[in-house]
Ligand SMILES: Nc1ncnc2c1ncn2[C@@H]1O[C@H](COP(=O)(O)OP(=O)(O)OP(=O)(O)O)[C@@H](O)[C@H]1O
Ligand SMILES: [Ca+2]
């Protein structure tokens with residue numbers, strides 16, 4: 150009824166492939182094994198996801214299929230992502246032809262083990278998941294449906310490689326953009342998705358849920374009804390008291406807790422998770438480039454010199470573990486012989502990582518947002534000040550201590566007198582009378598310099614909300 154169900158995909162599916170047994174089924178279609186009928190790869194086995202056009206009853210449903218194919222195609226090439234081969238259509242169906250994974254779903258392996266994964270076995274699964282998800286995120290794609298049903302093993306082998314499938318709910322997201330549609334599966338959905346304001350961090354939450362399940366065999370957020378699960382996701386803290394948690398390493402628990410931070414700004418990114426002490430020494434993990442770095446640098450270069458001084462003071466208090474991640478990111482940008490990076494280094498690092506489909510727009514967008522870096526270079530010390538996440542540090546038990554020692558350093562070589570209006574504009578607050586009352590606590594009466602409280606507020610800088618208003 151007026152819906153255009155033409156996708157512009159190839160015709161002639163049946164001439165090229167012999168459809169075999171069904172290997173899986175979902176809400177939207179079914180997946181079959183198939184063999185290539187002719188050509189150089191004649192006889193090879195593939196998987197075909199068949200999506201009946203009769204089920205596409207709205208333009209949104211049609212758009213979803215279009216996007217699924219577009220994203221699969223765009224991301225092709227990562228070793229932990231199902232390899233896309235081709236898309237076909239006829240009057241009845243869309244056919245997505247991809248690599249056949251013969252090892253079954255991660256869910257079934259978890260169930261067959263009775264939920265018992267040793268820490269090392271869990272690491273081997275999680276490293277692969279984090280790798281592919283960090284890759285999706287730097288390419289600007291959120292998966293939005295990460296769960297053990299959507300990871301397949303390539304073979305029945307114990308050490309088989311893991312592949313992400315089902316990009317049916319995935320979407321593109323720009324570095325500062327927020328999505329608002331509620332999608333995904335209740336057990337795995339992040340709190341900010343339920344609040345309709347989220348980005349790539351939501352995927353990391355889902356990985357946290359998977360990690361929790363792998364390590365202890367039960368779900369972190371559980372209830373009998375969907376609304377009960379949502380309530381639990383929003384309000385409840387998962388239990389770490391029952392077996393096997395007390396017998397697991399403290400690092401494992403810390404790892405899971407930092408993936409399941411309710412506040413997405415406090416949550417680790419996928420790239421950071423790969424640098425977490427629990428997992429970073431597993432085999433030879435290579436930490437991928439993290440988009441978070443560019444978001445933070447962008448905010449840093451737009452900050453006043455006072456805020457920069459505050460962040461520099463904070464960065465001098467970072468511990469070895471926190472520096473591990475920043476060092477990794479800095480070296481991915483390949484600093485010059487003097488240990489400095491420029492916008493060019495960022496361009497090259499991004500171009501190296503970006504898939505063809507993303508090269509044009511996304512790299513350009515990120516570079517434009519950093520264009521203030523054009524004629525200057527950044528050494529490692531400044532990089533740390535620029536790329537440190539205040540929100541994440543705040544989530545740590547030792548935050549107070551961090552902030553106090555940073556304030557001492559700031560007192561020696563950064564603090565200066567400031568007036569309320571200046572501070573208000575610094576923080577993106579419109580000056581108003583009640584605001585004056587609040588801000589008074591942020592400025593020391595004796596000398597007009599920032600108090601500890603003011604220092605911490607300044608570290609946070611403008612909220613992303615006031616930043617986007619400014620734009
Ligand atoms: N490449 C593949 N190789 C082997 N099996 C596959 C492959 N792709 C999908 N399957 C099987 O088919 C099932 C359904 O696929 P998929 O999740 O892509 O479909 P869907 O209709 O989007 O499902 P959902 O209801 O989860 O949204 C998978 O859970 C898996 O068991
Ligand atoms: Ca699925």
Ligand SMILES: [Ca+2]
Nearest residue numbers: 175315317318
């Ligand atoms: Ca799906």
